[in-house]
Amino acid sequence: MLNTKAGRRMQTKTIGFIGTGVMGKSMARNLMKAGFQLNVFTRTKEKAEDLLAEGALWKESAAALSMESDIIITIVGYPSDVEEVYLGESGILANAKRGSYVIDMTTSSPELAKLIFDRAKEAGIHAYDAPVSGGDVGARNAALTIMAGGEEETFEGIRPVLEAMGKNIVLQGTAGAGQHTKMCNQIAIASGMLGVCEAIFYAEKAGLDPKTVLKSIEAGAAGSWSLSNLAPRMIDGNFDPGFYVKHFIKDMKIAIESAENMGVPVPGLKLAKELYELFSQSGGENKGTQALYQYYEIMSQAD
Incomplete structure (x- = not known):
């Protein structure tokens, strides 16, 4: 799947994945199938047990996962969950490495996506909102439609990661455009x-x-x-x-x-x-x- 130079370079990056629900679990599994090392955190560890058995590494908190990952992907339930996992004191932006990437694939508020982008930029972190469509079938088959918002300059760098989960991948514009x-x-x-x-x-x-x-x-x-x-x-x-x-x-x-x-x-x-x-x-x-x-x-x- 990742046969380009950029794809092979990206494979050396460690991905942190938060949220292993109906769609998230299949998306995480497809990332591992594409050759990525995966760190996983979810509120209920039992929901991630099969991914751990397949090679994912468990992290005890969003903070720990963020410190040890180059690219952090989230797909959680509600905007309140997004806000908590990104903006809380023990959340992603307070603990992610400078120069890392965060990709929120939750369907959430466009305004919250813009806020996360601004806070991330202040911390030297690249942020994208990238909600998906395609349901459980698209998630299983790595055939999701991915609608992204964020900076064009660094988007191609994360495309190989998105291609491990979806087929129709479009950068729609600046922060919040994916959610809109x-x-x-x-x-x-x-x-x-x-x-x-x-x-x-x-x-x-x-x-x-x-x-x-x-x-x-x-x-x-x-x-x-x-x-x-x-x-x-x-x-x-x-x-x-x-x-x-x-x-x-x-x-x-x-x-x-x-x-x-x-x-x-x-x-x-x-x-x-x-x-x-x-x-x-x-x-x-x-x-x-x-x-x-x-x-x-x-x-x-x-x-």
Whole structure:
């Protein structure tokens, strides 16, 4: 995978990885497959045990990991987690080496990304916000879309690292641009997921075979990643998380706040958030985003 001179040089760098959830674990594993030495820290060590068995090294804290890594990658849950792990006294920026790189791949606030960039620059650290899209499948297959924000001058230096985790890698602009791009992604997905759920539910109520319907509509103008990858899970009754409902609600809240700050109307996004929140309150927060389909069943029974 890393067959360029820059890639081979980058392989000698030690990567610190914080966050080994549904997507993070696969991303960390792909970095090791590409030949990188990996330091790992997560709040619950048990979640990293299989990575440790495969060769990753455990560090007892974010501070210890930061001191012993050249490139630090984070993919945690919420903006509050990002703020804590980067800006706290025992966090990354207070302990990372001068000249090191930090890459936050959490979907988080554009304003927080800018703050981290500014604080990092003061400490002589290169900071990037680089949220991802592609779900659990993209993470496993090292096929994620990576949307980055930060300095262009040093971006090519970290590209080999990003290429170990993704295929569509674009520097969108300065700090915060990656997060703004991810908001565009989530806005597009949010309303689209309502359409996918409604289409599959309609097909079933019309007495059609939804798998056969899918063969027709996914190849036409209605085609989308969600339709091809998540509709089959709905049909099979597989509502395990590739991306959690609770995290999608978090993303939509960030997008709505950012949109309101810019005076941008997002009625479709607000409707999607409302429905996901109702579904979450009914017990769906830890299911995958495709599980919103179940809420249509609930609404149908209520009628």
